[in-house]
Amino acid sequence: MKHILVVGGAGYIGSHACKALSKAGYTPVVYDNLVYGHEDAVKWGPFERGDIADAARLDEVLAKYKPECVMHFAAFAAVGESVTDPAKYYNNNIHGSVCLLDAMRRNGINTIVFSSTCATYGEVRSLPIVEEAEQNPVNPYGFSKLVIEQALKDYGRAYGLKWVAMRYFNAAGLDPEGDLGERHDPETHAIPLAVLAAMRQTEFNVFGTDYDTPDGTAVRDYIHVCDLADAHVRAIDYLRNGGESGAFNLATGKGTSVKELLDAVSLAVGSPVPIKYAARRAGDAPVLYASGDKARTLLGWNPQYTDINLIVKTAADWFKANRN
Ligand SMILES: NC(=O)c1ccc[n+]([C@@H]2O[C@H](COP(=O)([O-])OP(=O)(O)OC[C@H]3O[C@@H](n4cnc5c(N)ncnc54)[C@H](O)[C@@H]3O)[C@@H](O)[C@H]2O)c1
Numbered sequence: 001m002k003h004i005l006v007v008g009g010a011g012y013i014g015s016h017a018c019k020a021l022s023k024a025g026y027t028p029v030v031y032d033n034l035v036y037g038h039e040d041a042v043k044w045g046p047f048e049r050g051d052i053a054d055a056a057r058l059d060e061v062l063a064k065y066k067p068e069c070v071m072h073f074a075a076f077a078a079v080g081e082s083v084t085d086p087a088k089y090y091n092n093n094i095h096g097s098v099c100l101l102d103a104m105r106r107n108g109i110n111t112i113v114f115s116s117t118c119a120t121y122g123e124v125r126s127l128p129i130v131e132e133a134e135q136n137p138v139n140p141y142g143f144s145k146l147v148i149e150q151a152l153k154d155y156g157r158a159y160g161l162k163w164v165a166m167r168y169f170n171a172a173g174l175d176p177e178g179d180l181g182e183r184h185d186p187e188t189h190a191i192p193l194a195v196l197a198a199m200r201q202t203e204f205n206v207f208g209t210d211y212d213t214p215d216g217t218a219v220r221d222y223i224h225v226c227d228l229a230d231a232h233v234r235a236i237d238y239l240r241n242g243g244e245s246g247a248f249n250l251a252t253g254k255g256t257s258v259k260e261l262l263d264a265v266s267l268a269v270g271s272p273v274p275i276k277y278a279a280r281r282a283g284d285a286p287v288l289y290a291s292g293d294k295a296r297t298l299l300g301w302n303p304q305y306t307d308i309n310l311i312v313k314t315a316a317d318w319f320k321a322n323r324n
């Protein structure tokens with residue numbers, strides 16, 4: 001069985017990727033320090049606890065499994081926090097990722113799929129966003145991911161690293177078979193917060209109602225986590241077959257406003273989301289959506305969840321089934 005090292009594989013998106021890798025015949029080896037991940041989400045292969053900045057531990061694990069590819073999900077990912085505590089993001093997302101790239105180099109592993117983000121684009125001039133668009137991140141989180149995209153290009157040119165940077169739009173939804181949950185602590189993402197607000201009848205803060213959008217709230221492209229996982233599996237074959245290293249937008253092409261999202265949550269939970277209108281959150285871009293055409297064409301990717309009601313339902317179902 002071919003091993004894939006899934007760094008950050010005990011987290012939300014990484015654990016879904018492990019399930020998809022296993023279904024595709026790979027053995028996902030999870031490397032995670034559990035700072036935010038959950039060991040009980042590691043279900044489809046071995047677990048190796050460790051930090052991406054720990055060179056000796058990485059050498060040990062890479063030598064043990066000799067993975068054919070590394071998938072790098074490990075990072076801090078809260079936009080607002082990155083504005084108030086940027087050091088956390090410079091250290092983990094930038095320094096940590098460079099440590100991982102160097103460990104791969106030392107151990108002769110030259111293929112990586114990296115979790116990047118639409119937050120690398122910032123305020124864009126035209127929509128839908130294409131991969132060639134200018135990248136001017138408006139928060140330290142997005143900047144930290146952009147730096148690693150640049151490192152991938154430089155390591156590719158200098159050392160022959162083969163890489164794909166997946167620019168996820170807003171990862172959303174959950175494994176429809178109920179094997180995996182979303183348990184960020186603290187939770188900052190709109191969908192789980194809105195689902196919990198509807199279930200508990202507590203208030204959901206809508207951050208900003210004065211954006212230049214049809215209903216004044218910010219617009220995002222919510223992409224199902226299982227579709228993200230599928231794109232990762234496809235990236236292995238793409239690179240193995242000589243595909244050119246590069247970045248891919250993973251998105252549905254549809255923008256959904258926060259208000260529209262709350263309607264979908266109310267429908268899925270079966271009770272309205274109590275709303276409180278609040279100020280804009282620092283670092284938030286007004287509108288982000290993309291077509292995902294490059295991934296469709298080059299990876300043969302065909303996202304299955306294109307309806308926001310269906311995406312939200314997979315999340316709401318899990319929260320309802322795991323109330324406690
Ligand atoms: N959730 C989204 O909407 C979204 C969108 C775009 C990009 N991303 C990126 O996708 C990746 C995964 O996001 P997620 O939502 O699954 O987050 P998550 O917090 O659930 O998963 C990240 C995992 O990485 C681990 N980790 C963090 N720092 C580590 C370190 N130094 N060493 C080892 N393990 C470490 C955590 O314990 C956790 O298990 C991140 O890189 C994030 O920036 C997420």
Ligand SMILES: O=c1ccn([C@@H]2O[C@H](COP(=O)(O)OP(=O)(O)O[C@H]3O[C@H](CO)[C@H](O)[C@H](O)[C@H]3O)[C@@H](O)[C@H]2O)c(=O)[nH]1
Binds near residue numbers: 118119170189190
């Ligand atoms: O309580 C909340 C939470 C969120 N929102 C709004 O809902 C939308 C989605 O917010 P999320 O926090 O769920 O996600 P982000 O759009 O902030 O996503 C950003 O952070 C993610 C990682 O957490 C990814 O990296 C993604 O690419 C990046 O744009 C935003 O307009 C946000 O302002 C609210 O109104 N109230």
